[in-house]
Amino acid sequence: MKKSILFLAIIISGNASAQKLNEAYIQQAADKVESKCISWRRDLHQNPELGNREFRTAKIVADHLRSLGMIVQENVAHTGVVGILKGGKPGPVIALRADMDGLPVTERTPVAFASKQKSEYNGQEVGVMHACGHDTHVAILMSVAEILAAVKNDIAGTIKFVFQPAEEGPPQGEEGGAPLMVKEGVLDNPKVDVMFGLHINAQTPVGQIKYREQGMMAASDWFSIKIKGKQTHGAQPWNGIDPVVIGAQIIQGLQTIVSRQTELTKNAVVISTTVFNGGVRENIIPEEALLKGTIRTLDTAMQADIWKRIERTAKNIAEASGATAEVSITPMTLVTYNDPKLTAQMLPSLNKATGNNVIRMDAVMGAEDYAFFAEKIPALYFYLGGMTPGQDPKKVAPHHTPDFFVDEAGLKTGIKAFAYLVMDYMNAGKR
Numbered sequence: 198m199k200k201s202i203l204f205l206a207i208i209i210s211g212n213a214s215a216q217k218l219n220e221a222y223i224q225q226a227a228d229k230v231e232s233k234c235i236s237w238r239r240d241l242h243q244n245p246e247l248g249n250r251e252f253r254t255a256k257i258v259a260d261h262l263r264s265l266g267m268i269v270q271e272n273v274a275h276t277g278v279v280g281i282l283k284g285g286k287p288g289p290v291i292a293l294r295a296d297m298d299g300l301p302v303t304e305r306t307p308v309a310f311a312s313k314q315k316s317e318y319n320g321q322e323v324g325v326m327h328a329c330g331h332d333t334h335v336a337i338l339m340s341v342a343e344i345l346a347a348v349k350n351d352i353a354g355t356i357k358f359v360f361q362p363a364e365e366g367p368p369q370g371e372e373g374g375a376p377l378m379v380k381e382g383v384l385d386n387p388k389v390d391v392m393f394g395l396h397i398n399a400q401t402p403v404g405q406i407k408y409r410e411q412g413m414m415a416a417s418d419w420f421s422i423k424i425k426g427k428q429t430h431g432a433q434p435w436n437g438i439d440p441v442v443i444g445a446q447i448i449q450g451l452q453t454i455v456s457r458q459t460e461l462t463k464n465a466v467v468i469s470t471t472v473f474n475g476g477v478r479e480n481i482i483p484e485e486a487l488l489k490g491t492i493r494t495l496d497t498a499m500q501a502d503i504w505k506r507i508e509r510t511a512k513n514i515a516e517a518s519g520a521t522a523e524v525s526i527t528p529m530t531l532v533t534y535n536d537p538k539l540t541a542q543m544l545p546s547l548n549k550a551t552g553n554n555v556i557r558m559d560a561v562m563g564a565e566d567y568a569f570f571a572e573k574i575p576a577l578y579f580y581l582g583g584m585t586p587g588q589d590p591k592k593v594a595p596h597h598t599p600d601f602f603v604d605e606a607g608l609k610t611g612i613k614a615f616a617y618l619v620m621d622y623m624n625a626g627k628r
Contacts, residue, residue: 238336245299248363265346274377280358288354295334296364305599330397400590401582403607414533417564428484440486531568536575550614
């Protein structure tokens with residue numbers, strides 16, 4: 198009896214290892230893992246963590262990858278995890294990426310698994326929420342890891358599963374995110390040939406994928422303008438130099454850079470002043486005021502020109518009133534660039550995953566630090582539908598808000614998309 202059971206186990210094991218990575222397998226495996234993917238996603242959603250603090254998330258990911266027999270690297274760029282799956286045949290090295298961090302947002306959705314977590318962000322107590330869908334990205338990539346690990350012997354090449362921390366930016370005074378992962382060599386040992394990434398999108402219907410070759414998302418820079426005037430009594434403004442009024446003039450001046458000085462027919466530009474601090478009391482004109490904001494560009498030459506114009510505008514407006522302005526600009530992310538050749542090559546894979554529901558989109562002014570991977574190697578990044586079909590995309594809650602919502606029916610499309618991209622890219626190398 199024991200010999201029969203052992204013989205049966207060997208047969209089952211042999212059949213599993215002989216399973217082929219093909220369309221039928223991906224379809225069946227995606228159907229099978231979907232419920233587990235949703236369960237992972239709900240757990241992660243209920244327990245979000247901020248950038249560089251994704252300790253629980255990283256442990257869940259590392260334990261799962263290790264259970265699949267992968268080589269697992271932990272503490273990459275603080276809390277990142279990398280799983281390496283070596284196939285049974287020679288071939289390219291493909292990286293798949295998912296970001297893991299939540300946002301300092303207090304959740305307001307009615308779902309049973311809504312986050313009640315709180316944390317500290319830049320010295321303030323905040324609610325924490327997966328208000329951009331990174332929980333879905335992690336769950337999708339964990340699912341893809343399970344699907345591909347089961348056919349390891351039929352994989353021609355190596356797959357790197359890159360779980361990245363701090364996509365939304367590291368805490369003040371820390372390094373993090375994709376730039377630190379690149380710095381620490383995540384694209385090396387073994388050297389990655391291509392990389393694929395996705396982002397759930399609350400304004401795109403479930404089952405649909407959106408993409409754009411070349412520049413898909415904007416470069417993001419942050420600016421800070423410190424205005425130094427002369428403090429005086431609020432009843433006697435002529436005895437001082439009012440940095441608050443000057444700050445208001447600078448804000449207006451920055452908008453004329455966009456509306457009157459930029460060739461917008463070439464590419465879009467956004468300058469948004471989002472912070473205006475100055476003063477502590479109603480009857481005191483302060484000595485200083487501080488402006489902060491973001492710059493979004495899709496062209497590197499225009500980006501450099503905008504930087505110069507912001508500095509010139511702020512300093513000249515301040516000087517005209519007898520004040521001074523100190524301007525600093527910090528580059529945050531690059532343009533998210535999809536390699537045109539790779540994009541064209543992999544479109545059939547995305548169409549298979551969606552049943553030919555792939556849309557070429559316009560560029561957007563949002564930013565993604567995935568750009569730092571795409572700067573180094575050919576890469577493709579795309580939007581995955583997370584909106585319940587029939588809804589108006591203009592009325593659903595946008596990303597980074599308390600009411601942000603994802604329809605989990607869209608996760609399986611993401612699983613299939615990653616799996617088809619891997620399979621088809623590896624098969625292309627065999628020709």
